[in-house]
Amino acid sequence: MSKYFIFLSTALWMLMAVPATAQVELDGSVGGSFPSASGYESDRFANASLGYVIGDWVARAGYLDVGEFELESAPTAASVEMSGYYLQAVRRFPTRVVDWELGLGATKLKSLARLGGRTLGRQTEWEPFLELAVTKKVVDGLFVKGGYLYLNDQMGSDVSALSVGLRFSF
Amino acid sequence: MLGLIRSAGKAALCLVLAGLLYACGGGSDSVVSSQSLPTGEIEATIEVHADPEQGSAHASVQLLRPPASRDDDYYDGDDYVELGDGDDLWFTTGVNLREEVLGSDWFEALSELTHSQRLLEGDYRYRRSYIFSGLVPERVYYNGHLDNVPDGARYTVSLLRDGAAEALESTVVMPRAFQLLSPLANQTLSRSSDPVQLEWLPVEEGVTIEVDVTTTCTNNSDYQYRTSVDDDSGSLQIEAGAIDDERLLGTCDTTLTLVKLRAGQLDSAYAGGSISARQVQAVTFTTVD
Numbered sequence: 001m002s003k004y005f006i007f008l009s010t011a012l013w014m015l016m017a018v019p020a021t022a023q024v025e026l027d028g029s030v031g032g033s034f035p036s037a038s039g040y041e042s043d044r045f046a047n048a049s050l051g052y053v054i055g056d057w058v059a060r061a062g063y064l065d066v067g068e069f070e071l072e073s074a075p076t077a078a079s080v081e082m083s084g085y086y087l088q089a090v091r092r093f094p095t096r097v098v099d100w101e102l103g104l105g106a107t108k109l110k111s112l113a114r115l116g117g118r119t120l121g122r123q124t125e126w127e128p129f130l131e132l133a134v135t136k137k138v139v140d141g142l143f144v145k146g147g148y149l150y151l152n153d154q155m156g157s158d159v160s161a162l163s164v165g166l167r168f169s170f
Numbered sequence: 171m172l173g174l175i176r177s178a179g180k181a182a183l184c185l186v187l188a189g190l191l192y193a194c195g196g197g198s199d200s201v202v203s204s205q206s207l208p209t210g211e212i213e214a215t216i217e218v219h220a221d222p223e224q225g226s227a228h229a230s231v232q233l234l235r236p237p238a239s240r241d242d243d244y245y246d247g248d249d250y251v252e253l254g255d256g257d258d259l260w261f262t263t264g265v266n267l268r269e270e271v272l273g274s275d276w277f278e279a280l281s282e283l284t285h286s287q288r289l290l291e292g293d294y295r296y297r298r299s300y301i302f303s304g305l306v307p308e309r310v311y312y313n314g315h316l317d318n319v320p321d322g323a324r325y326t327v328s329l330l331r332d333g334a335a336e337a338l339e340s341t342v343v344m345p346r347a348f349q350l351l352s353p354l355a356n357q358t359l360s361r362s363s364d365p366v367q368l369e370w371l372p373v374e375e376g377v378t379i380e381v382d383v384t385t386t387c388t389n390n391s392d393y394q395y396r397t398s399v400d401d402d403s404g405s406l407q408i409e410a411g412a413i414d415d416e417r418l419l420g421t422c423d424t425t426l427t428l429v430k431l432r433a434g435q436l437d438s439a440y441a442g443g444s445i446s447a448r449q450v451q452a453v454t455f456t457t458v459d
Contacts, residue, residue: 035277037277037278037281039281040277069277071280071281071284074281074284075284075288075314076283076284076287076288076289078280078281078283078284079280080276080277080280111276113272113276113279113280115267115280115283115284115287115289116258116260116287116289117258117289118258118267118330120267120270120272120280120283121272121276155274155275155276155277156274156275156276156277156278156279157275157277
């Protein structure tokens with residue numbers, strides 16, 4: 001419960017501390033996540049964040065639901081699940097058509113290994129991740145976003161995620 | 171009117187039969203959940219059967235709450251135990267699931283564990299029938315199989331429980347696969363005058379030999395002969411006439427099934443029961459009067 005409180009407090013503090021010239025962004029995106037480990041199925045992916053824009057830089061805090069990857073055709077159900085809160089620094093590269101973003105983040109990733117409904121492994125560690133995104137303005141304050149996220153060697157497998165979503169800027 | 175009398179007669183007959191059953195102490199079996207039951211009040215019957223042709227092994231487990239009294243006069247049915255949430259049975263050739271270590275590559279480790287660890291699933295009917303089995307048909311039991319098992323493997327069946335004592339180490343070593351050399355499938359023997367000579371290889375210490383000979387004839391008559399010996403000498407002779415019966419006529423099919431059985435070590439957390447492993451070979455040959 002306390003970590004949710006800290007996360008919300010930080011987000012609210014960021015909102016209140018925004019100077020008049022700065023912007024705040026709310027992002028939400030969904031998609032699919034794909035482990036590199038063979039024999040495992042892909043899963044749905046979700047990403048929600050709050051960003052604080054300073055020029056071409058964005059400081060972002062959010063939550064990643066990376067997914068639960070189930071072993072295909074296993075006689076006993078087996079899966080690895082990952083999710084976690086994150087902090088991220090993003091460099092924005094505006095162009096005339098779209099804005100490109102390259103972000104480096106760290107997520108406090110909670111990983112669970114399950115076999116036959118039993119949790120065999122549980123680990124929470126800070127892990128780095130990389131994100132490449134492209135945004136396109138729809139109307140003032142509303143953007144569409146497409147993104148690619150990469151987690152390297154998470155419990156034996158790299159994980160890639162493709163997502164689309166919306167961004168509200170105010 | 172006649173119908174009414176008949177119905178009344180049937181009802182009276184049912185009442186008399188029910189009364190007789192009650193007087194004999196005949197009760198009905200029931201199913202109880204494991205959730206309110208300490209492991210020390212559960213008896214386990216665990217049987218592991220090898221399938222050497224498939225290279226697999228099949229585990230069957232029946233759990234029972236023993237009656238307060240074993241007095242046959244007051245027998246009131248058995249309580250079969252159905253596993254509730256947080257309780258499950260696992261079958262493995264490796265270490266029990268609690269001792270498994272995933273290491274740094276969870277994906278690979280889980281992939282391997284699905285081959286070496288099997289969650290046993292509940293069922294009410296046998297998918298297979300085994301001779302010399304101590305399992306009660308049509309009662310809840312748990313089963314599952316492992317593929318690509320080595321010959322003579324050591325098997326562990328574990329009861330994992332959340333919030334109750336666990337029974338992790340019920341173990342048994344499977345007798346090695348063997349070949350039945352005699353009798354041969356194309357052999358014809360006289361049921362009344364020929365002894366049945368059994369020979370097999372290899373022999374093994376610590377196993378019991380159980381033999382079932384079932385003869386079925388074209389006139390739908392059948393006869394079953396069973397015997398067992400405590401040591402594995404590689405041969406056994408069934409005396410002439412032992413597999414014969416006056417109902418059997420003419421040329422019949424006789425199936426001889428030889429079971430090598432080894433008893434294992436049941437986890438002491440259980441109230442009682444047994445664990446055993448069985449290696450089976452069968453041959454069908456022709457018999458005449």
